[in-house]
Amino acid sequence: MLVVFLITGVFILLGILYIFHLKREIRRIIEWIEHNEHIYSVNVFDKDIENLALSINKRIKEDERKEHQLKKQDKNFKKMVANLSHDLRTPLTVIIGYLQLIRLEKNVNEPVNSYIEHIEKKADYLKKLVDDLYLLFWSEA
Numbered sequence: 001m002l003v004v005f006l007i008t009g010v011f012i013l014l015g016i017l018y019i020f021h022l023k024r025e026i027r028r029i030i031e032w033i034e035h036n037e038h039i040y041s042v043n044v045f046d047k048d049i050e051n052l053a054l055s056i057n058k059r060i061k062e063d064e065r066k067e068h069q070l071k072k073q074d075k076n077f078k079k080m081v082a083n084l085s086h087d088l089r090t091p092l093t094v095i096i097g098y099l100q101l102i103r104l105e106k107n108v109n110e111p112v113n114s115y116i117e118h119i120e121k122k123a124d125y126l127k128k129l130v131d132d133l134y135l136l137f138w139s140e141a
Helices: 002-032 047-105 110-141
Strands: none
Touching: 002 047, 002 110
């Protein structure tokens, strides 16, 4: 009876030690997760813990891939905005320049002059919007 009691006690003690070992390994895994690091090794011979580590590694790798993809999309978007704003600024500057040349003409009648003034205001407003867009791009970059 004493032998059975001792053997049972040893198994209980080994079980408790194994649980403490598992808890320590789980804390180590949690530290890696908190630092967003890959789990390089598992110090427990437990398939479930190993599968957990593999799943976490897959998730971290997927998150890194998505973050890289988002950065690439953001960079492409900023480049597109810069190109668009540049492409709009050039013809607007030409339009405004030609409107100013037309205003210098002495024989322009009053209705045409008011049309030109209205077009100039809208072109200046549009140029200001495009300039603001360009500045926003550069401040973000």
